[in-house]
Amino acid sequence: MQTILLFSRFTRGSAKLILRGPRSYWVWLAFLAFLIVSGLFAYTAQVQTGLALSAMRDQVSWGFYIGNFTFLVGVAAAAVILVIPAYVYDWKPIREIVIYGELLAISAIVMCLLFVLVDIGRPDRFWHLIPPFGYLNFPQSILAWDVLVLNLYFVINFVVATHILYRAFHGRKYAKRLVVPLVLLSIPMAVGIHTVTAFLYNGLAARPYWNSSILAPQFLASAFCSGPAILLVVLQLLRRFTRFEIQDQAIWKIAELMAYAMFLNLFLHGAEAFKEFYSDTEHLLYTKYWYTGLGDHRTLVPYAWSAVALNVVAFALFIVPAARRHWLTLNIGCLATYAGVYIEKGMGLIIPGLTPDTLGEIYEYYPTLTELRVAAGIFALGFLIFTLMLKVAVPISLGEFMRRESQQELLDPVTQRG
Amino acid sequence: MRLTTLAALGLAAAALGPAADPPSAAPAPHKRTEERLEVPPPPFTEGLFPCTTCHEGMPVNRTRRVLKDMHDDIVLKHDEEHRWCLDCHDATNRDRLHLASGAPVSFEESYLLCGQCHGEKLRDWRAGVHGRRTGSWNGPKRYLLCAHCHNPHQPRFRALAPKPAPLPPSRAAR
């Protein structure tokens, strides 16, 4: 009973935080809302007409949605890059920002699940996956595994983040006995969600481009670049607009870790490219379609080389200590990483995997406006969730917003004006 | 092999009725070691069969020559250097064919004639593997005669106009 009361106070306190903010906050929310509404309209049309409104066809049966899904699983998994040093090595500077990694993971997983939802032909039958009413083909189907691990990962992160904030709200330290095991569990889980997602493609012998054991390591390497890239930008924004303090040291450390991850990512890509081009088997077609195009079919080629260039630039900027310590080059590096990995893991993974199709036909897929709008809507929703969670989490974890029965009004968030 | 016998081929029986086997000096009819296969009537050109309608009483000219008065539409492209009408069509009984041995064969069993050279095809055909076969996979089947698909005078399978190609995938909804 007591807990319910306390929790409802926490909820009300959170709502209060969300509903107050400067103009820029509301403009941002309005922008997100606009994208969400646009996405909703596009999705409604898609549900009515069918996935024919997408550019996907029998030849290329997965596209932009599944590409985004894959990329975002990586973002979600990347929270672990913060958790490992924070909890395993007890490295303080990172520890205080772990919560934001978890919030990012939560938003990313929500987006992942939404991207799967908009991709399926019969969203009204989503419950067919959920026992006991539905039937989950576990352990046969890797998609069943993915459904399980993604949801479990979501729950773990949600519980940990909520618990830490809830305790902070009431002025108490989090319960180690709950948090530490869950956080430790989330480490293999993070690796797990991304590995399972890689296996989703990896296990399909019909698609030689995916049927390579390098896929899962490559997924992890690129995830450890893209996830932190978003976080670094967010942390700098927080530092600038709130009283939130984060040591430069922590940011530089993360950037350094990203450099190693990016090196590994590039190395694995190179290893795969070598194997394909040198051995020159019939399986080369897919890699060729991505990097050089097949005949007149060259839609993806500019994207392929943009991704390579962006990743190389990012690596160069992060590996040179002076560059990753300068705020401009650091942020360029972050954007380059984000864009590079987004291209390479979105369209660069899904589309060449399916082009040419299994009977050799080449259909050049690129998303339609409907797909772009739906995807933008989902990203906006994810950012909305992330924004609102930050809005709650920052003041609470700074100790600016706590439940004090009488003085609550006095604590009108200073943060909002900072 | 589930081969169903044919009690009576109505049309064929009617056609063959008047021209009973001449038990003359001609070689003995082909001995059937197997059951007869159920086949639809042979694909005669309209109004030509029975051949005896015209050929009855006509003197037999066995000289190899270009036909001018009748059957001039027939172009023989079937090992034509070595073959001519009467190598397959029987001269004494015009409503029949005959094997290399001289044994007469009805048009309904013309596969025996074809099978003399194309033995492998005949074997496959009997097994239901060469040629079109309809009916029931676990019951009675219908065979077609060789001549239903191959013009015996020009046996190369005729070219067909293909049905329309599928529509290539289009980005537009419909």
Add this chain to the structure above:
Amino acid sequence: MTTPEKPKVSRRLFAASGASAAAWVLTACGPRRLHEVPRDRLRVAIREMERKYSQQAGKEVKVSDAGALPGVEFAYALDISRCIGCRRCVYACVEENNQSRNPQLHWIKVLSMEKEKGVDFSHADPYYHPATVPEEGHFYVPVACQQCKNPPCTKVCPTGATWTEPDGIVVIDYDWCIGCRYCMAACPYGARHFNWAEPVLPADAVNTDTHYLGNRPRPKGVVEKCTFCIQRTRAGKYPACVDVCPAGARKFGNLLDKDSEIRYIIEHKRVLVLKEELNTVPRFFYFYAT
């Protein structure tokens, strides 16, 4: 049945009671995959299907629930040296199996290949359109579901909406498929097709002899594929494509019957399966009779 109104009313009454009965059964026992529902509930579901499809088509549509025959494992063989690429099979299949006319959906894809290159998908052309076939220097490989013994598609289905029947036919429960298309990514033969929009099937084109795992009309957003004409073959008939093939290139039968055409082909001819290296173990064989 003399007045036009009367049957309508009674049909509507029947429909309403049928629907409510079905609804009752479904809510009472919870919806399930057709794969696992007990026989009596399957019958109810099938009667409901018949009612719905008959109403849509304006004529009586029969939905069979014929099960696999004991001692039967179906297999198919296609004579590459005979196929002339005329595509009669493609359209016979469309008509027999109630495929969508718009968007166009074909279960069979005929690939034109160059004799010089052999069976090579990277040079295959499904869109050939010469005045007559066969074309000089080309041969044809029609591809549909290979009904694999080790099917990659059923393995990946997250909801168990597709499975192999005891007679070897890989089927889909159109009422359970969620349309995730994982099976399409997994199929090495491009045999699975998705209903990207509401399938259009003119009422007069409806084949009224259907099977619940086969050619009954499909909704938008689900996957479909060749079922060896389950509605015909379980009734002893040849698949529609076998019946129509003018070249007699298509052969079908029971793999477990020593005297079947299929066994003759496997034992006497040069046989190949597509993408053998993937270990899918197709029940669809290609052969060269000559």
